[in-house]
Amino acid sequence: MTGPRAEIGVIGGSGFYSFLDDVTEVTVGTPYGPPSDSLFVGTVGGREVAFLPRHGRDHRLPPHRINYRANLWALRALGARQVLGPCAVGGLRPEYGPGTLLIPDQLVDRTRSRVNTFFDGEPRPDGTRPKVVHVSLADPYCPAGRKAALAAAAGRGWDAVDGGAMCVIEGPRFSTRAESRWHAAQGWSVVGMTGHPEAALARELELCYTSLALVTDLDAGAEAGEGVSHAEVLAVFAQNVDRLRDVLFDVMAGLPAGDARDCECGAALAGQDPGIELPA
Numbered sequence: 001m002t003g004p005r006a007e008i009g010v011i012g013g014s015g016f017y018s019f020l021d022d023v024t025e026v027t028v029g030t031p032y033g034p035p036s037d038s039l040f041v042g043t044v045g046g047r048e049v050a051f052l053p054r055h056g057r058d059h060r061l062p063p064h065r066i067n068y069r070a071n072l073w074a075l076r077a078l079g080a081r082q083v084l085g086p087c088a089v090g091g092l093r094p095e096y097g098p099g100t101l102l103i104p105d106q107l108v109d110r111t112r113s114r115v116n117t118f119f120d121g122e123p124r125p126d127g128t129r130p131k132v133v134h135v136s137l138a139d140p141y142c143p144a145g146r147k148a149a150l151a152a153a154a155g156r157g158w159d160a161v162d163g164g165a166m167c168v169i170e171g172p173r174f175s176t177r178a179e180s181r182w183h184a185a186q187g188w189s190v191v192g193m194t195g196h197p198e199a200a201l202a203r204e205l206e207l208c209y210t211s212l213a214l215v216t217d218l219d220a221g222a223e224a225g226e227g228v229s230h231a232e233v234l235a236v237f238a239q240n241v242d243r244l245r246d247v248l249f250d251v252m253a254g255l256p257a258g259d260a261r262d263c264e265c266g267a268a269l270a271g272q273d274p275g276i277e278l279p280a
């Protein structure tokens with residue numbers, strides 16, 4: 001395809017790119033319909049980066065209505081092989097209070113209504129039909145990306161938590177106290193609403209995917225007060241967005257180029273025939 005290309009994709013809000021000079025807005029169509037919004041392509045530290053507002057720029061999409069397949073497909077179609085997924089989460093442990101940055105190494109899917117694979121055997125609008133394949137998600141996040149994220153946070157004086165399981169709930173409501181206590185009792189660290197199927201779909205497209213989870217609140221079971229409010233989440237995110245953006249930009253500098261990856265992410269489909277061509 002002609003037009004701007006990007007080697008890195010960031011799925012996150014406008015706070016991450018709005019101040020960049022020279023951002024090009026690109027509309028990308030996919031076999032799965034339109035992504036959440038246009039992609040905004042700009043240069044960060046000499047690397048071409050595509051930003052995609054996960055919920056749409058006007059935040060019109062709740063987590064369960066995001067077209068995750070279109071989002072990941074569009075990023076890959078622009079050239080991205082590295083995807084960074086900053087997201088807001090609730091802390092499941094008292095020590096993970098607002099402002100904590102956690103780089104998860106595990107994921108627990110507690111969603112229930114989302115299309116979570118490209119390889120469902122169903123024909124696509126162009127008549128092609130993906131085969132049924134099964135990728136490993138034993139380690140859902142790119143080890144190289146996690147390492148780069150931890151180093152970038154440390155470089156900015158932000159002592160990020162190295163590892164932990166992100167539990168992804170269906171939303172859009174927050175957890176009940178009983179659900180939250182149960183999640184915490186399983187040993188899971190944080191709870192969010194968008195980490196799945198984002199990570200799984202990235203793996204299916206052989207992308208490197210790294211989650212940067214910003215704790216905006218203590219989840220209902222981890223605090224004695226009123227529980228989580230959306231206003232509280234937005235306020236804490238706004239307080240930390242500059243800091244998180246600085247870290248994100250530093251992470252990008254530490255990511256290998258698409259053809260220089262030495263992780264396993266780019267071989268997720270090795271030995272299997274997906275029946276469709278992934279975007280080049």
Ligand SMILES: [Zn+2]
Nearest residue numbers: 142208263265
């Ligand atoms: Zn990787």
